Amino acid sequence: MSNPTRARVTMNDVADMAGVSKASVSRFIGEDRQLLSEAIARRIEHAIDTLGYRPNQMARGLKRGRTRLIGMLVADIRNPYSIAVMHGVETACRKHGYSLVVCNTDRDDEQERLHLAALRSYNIEGLIVNTLGHHLDELRELHTELPMVLVDRKVDQLQSDLVGLNNIAAVEQAMDHLYQSGYRDILMVTEPQDGTSSRIERVDAFKAGVAHRSGMRGQVRETGDNLRDHLRDFLADSGHGHKALFTGNGVATLSSTRQLHELGCHLFDDIGLIALDELDWYPLVGSGITSLAQPTHDIGVTAFECLLERLRGDQEPVKTYDFPAQLIVRGSTRPRS
Amino acid sequence: MSNPTRARVTMNDVADMAGVSKASVSRFIGEDRQLLSEAIARRIEHAIDTLGYRPNQMARGLKRGRTRLIGMLVADIRNPYSIAVMHGVETACRKHGYSLVVCNTDRDDEQERLHLAALRSYNIEGLIVNTLGHHLDELRELHTELPMVLVDRKVDQLQSDLVGLNNIAAVEQAMDHLYQSGYRDILMVTEPQDGTSSRIERVDAFKAGVAHRSGMRGQVRETGDNLRDHLRDFLADSGHGHKALFTGNGVATLSSTRQLHELGCHLFDDIGLIALDELDWYPLVGSGITSLAQPTHDIGVTAFECLLERLRGDQEPVKTYDFPAQLIVRGSTRPRS
DNA sequence: CTGTTAGCGCGTTCAT
């Protein structure tokens, strides 16, 4: 009964049953329905209903060159940021009748290559990229065939639209808030930069922000095996004013908070914290984690709409969409004096 | 330069350049490479490389009926459980040369219908379902064409393989642990059941577990606007032994913990907590949240492999894969006496 | 308004 060998009902079947030509059926399911006479349209509709006919998008795409498929390349699908953006993309896709093929590379360059080949073979109409783009040649070649949009991270030498956070402004917001709350000794924790443009921008902005604020001291550390030692050292080294951590993304926040916790740190009396990216559990940790929330949903929606513009023939020069972050104040940056 | 109008290089181009017929090229990219002479194979390979030819999966699928596409219907893509399972599915897909089309319904029945139609139109070879399956007719019809596997939640009247947690055993583990740790007054918090089989099973198992443990009291409450009041009442109503919460999934844990936090509860001295599902922030909240972790990755992998079996012709009766949960003890269930 | 014809890119007989 559930044997997947039953032949699919095709346009021919519908045409036969309705006693019309395939062309008429094609017109019925396409944009040209108004060209059909009332009588024929009804017969076709009836045949479609009784047969349960559904057009085959593959065949359709083969002929028209439009598959209604969008690809998304994600570096780390378990990162809540990626998920949130993807949710936005998916919503927008749905709204415009597109489906989304998600490819997770798990930060593996070889997987990226394989996925790119696969996506290409499926004739996707556009591609949303949230990876390091280490296969420049393939990407550029693909870009000659279809529009692409970068999310969060730039890819060098790939001239493509970009949508993401205004990192400079966001970091400035964070610095302002820390400064005004009385923190003077800041340790920024970032994931290894590794060529990721957004991380680099944030670290650079952090250094610049420290430089032009009098009495502020700033250092940068990376997540990894040594993080705990770095944090311990930072906590021990007093005499530079109230201390705070500035974590560059959700992953950095998680590992930093875990390490602080394991170090027996009282969250957040001993040390302040402001995080880039908002996660749903921030209110629950200690007195709550202050964060700069990214408009992830809008970022995803914009990425898709950007693609859609290009698909509709937009030939304008490469655009960049910089979204602002929203400060959410919680206990982890309570004012000090 | 990045104008998406450049014609794709096709099998014909390769054949022309290599001076052979399309059939030979087809043999080269297919399974019949050993039928080709060394000389011709080399010429074809060279042509493919210089032209950058990639076979068109759409056309291929159209002809052979194998698109190498798997669909996954997810009720809530922002639920970490779904993501974790999806990650497992994706890994398995990749390993076997399949690509994954993910469809998020946002718990909306109408979206489920639309997605089902879309997936079908793309000739996916199999479907993984993690939704309520409220469109039984469409699902059953689809099931006549392709294999399906249910994840986490059963769908009534849909005879299909199922992979998920052994809910009975998992809840028993939780109850045992609570009992042995000295808790006697338990409030289970679940998302509205709403026909979700896994939630129903967990609640039923909870009630049964309370019933056959002497001196234990158990109540069930749902997440929602009243949760806070329920929790306050529960906290106030003493005299039944040490209190603990048992949350039925990640979402329930998050909302319960938030409410406790806002009620000014000291986590977790005033009340114990054990959670079904493991999330990465559990160690950070209060003294840490004890949990029962699901083998989400394995569940995803198994779901795909199950599909693959069916695709390869497995005709055996419907199977059910019940995975065990793993208890992770943290401070939220510290022993009481 | 409607049907006929010719492919889209590819796999698969059949010949040779």
Next chain:
DNA sequence: ATGAACGCGCTAACAG
């Protein structure tokens, strides 16, 4: 071992 011809399901061009 290789090529010619046909068709997968559908759309687009042209006739009528």
